[in-house]
Amino acid sequence: MKQQAWLPIAIAIILFANTEFKGQNLNRQVFPDMELKSQRRLLEVPDIEGFITLKGDFHMHTVFSDGSVWPEVRVEEAWQDGLDVIAITDHDRYHPNKEYLKYDNNTHYNLAAESAKNKGILLIHAIEVTRKMPPGHFNAYFVKDANLPEMEDTAARAFLTVMEKLHEQGAVMIWNHPGWIAQQKDTVKWFPVHQYILEKGWLQGIEVFNANEWYPIGLQWAAEKKLAVFANSDVHDPMRLAYDYSGNFIRPMTLVFVKARSEEAIRQAILDRLTVAWFNGTLAGTEELLGQLFEKSVSIQKVETAKGKTKYLVSNMTDFTIHCKGLSADWTGKLELTPRSAVTLIVPESTSSVDLEVTNWHIGMKENLQRRWNLSR
Ligand SMILES: [Zn+2]
Ligand SMILES: [Zn+2]
The missing domain is CATH 3.20.20.140 (Metal-dependent hydrolases)
Structure with missing residues (x-):
């Protein structure tokens, strides 16, 4: 009977030590993962020559x-x-x-x-x-x-x-x-x-x-x-x-x-x-600025030539959206370049350049940017 009298005191000491002495309060638990982390979005937009x-x-x-x-x-x-x-x-x-x-x-x-x-x-x-x-x-x-x-x-x-x-x-x-x-x-x-x-x-x-x-x-x-x-x-x-x-x-x-x-x-x-x-x-x-941005945004690389056709990979390294429409007799297709993506362009082997309109890059009320791609053969 004498030993048992110590028991409640021993339990109290253990609880007290756990909650207070070690600086931990079991009655307060924090969940930092619930907080919204402040994060900056990095947008890929090219510089232009000299700017x-x-x-x-x-x-x-x-x-x-x-x-x-x-x-x-x-x-x-x-x-x-x-x-x-x-x-x-x-x-x-x-x-x-x-x-x-x-x-x-x-x-x-x-x-x-x-x-x-x-x-x-x-x-x-x-x-x-x-x-x-x-x-x-x-x-x-x-x-x-x-x-x-x-x-x-x-x-x-x-x-x-x-x-x-x-x-x-x-x-x-x-x-x-x-x-x-x-x-x-x-x-x-x-x-x-x-x-x-x-x-x-x-x-x-x-x-x-x-x-x-x-x-x-x-x-x-x-x-x-x-x-x-x-x-x-x-x-x-x-x-x-x-x-x-x-x-x-x-x-x-x-x-x-x-x-x-x-x-x-x-x-x-x-x-x-x-x-x-x-x-x-x-x-x-302006045509000048959009033209410069286009040159810095898009790259074109030859993949292969087979059966009279040449395949190119057209890449958009930026966060711009670039919708192109072919204006050449050799190519009248469309290229839809979403941000940071690449698509293929297939033209006859004999094609040395294609003219295109960037339908979502406006330089006037009804006028869009036009470019010529010289293709390496
Ligand atoms: Zn306002
Ligand atoms: Zn206002």
Whole structure:
């Protein structure tokens, strides 16, 4: 009986030692595997001769206008999606959360700047100048101070003063979503005010793609009026609530061809119209830039010649989608090159070159990139 009196004490000591002395609490177990790991997508996009290709989204919102996320979230999303550069473009005078948040037109930039720096994402200080059509909405990039007293002036003329003041700050401006149905219901028109700001030198670019809409006429205008093309998300919700990320989704983006990985080089590239719009497996831009991207993206290798036919392997090393249609008498077939894939091309042995059209790479409203492949025999 005497020994048994020790038993409860011995058990207590063992339990106490297991749970507390060794720093383990059996009443708390953690499952780290449940957490979403932050992971960056690596997109394969070629550089072109003499330039580095940067991947950017230059239009997005936060709670500091009518978006539903905090500015730092935009940086994390951009990092995960493989982007190099973003611009947060909250509206200049549409502030539905003003009652709950204390802020001004620079806050969205200021709050994201540090995390952008930590993640190696270039963050462009920007604002969306938001007016009824005409003139519509404009993004101003590389602003120094986005709080202009003139922005509060609702008179139509004040818009021009705002554009002039932003230009004086060194900003470059683009016309956003020119074909947005809320602003141009049945047509997509270039208004006299657009001509005026273009001639003043206050307009450097245009969105040919916004959110999930493509405006072929925007590409036409870009060519005629020498504007840089943009494809932007204009996202308001978290990216993963706005787009379907299942499958091989690549967010809309603007490719910028720069001399260096810096804000100043991006500004210069926009001034030099060195951009290409990439959206939904489609490219839009100048013949020159798309041609150079094509040369860097596709390689063609002879496999064999047999029974009067030669077989080639056509490889796409990039994340671009490349749909080709033959234009030569010798070859009128189609090649569908999905990202990072190869397909075969079979032509008569005597064929020395084939002409083709890249049907999803647009250089004009109804015009696609055309190339000639010289085949080694
Ligand atoms: Zn807008
Ligand atoms: Zn917007």
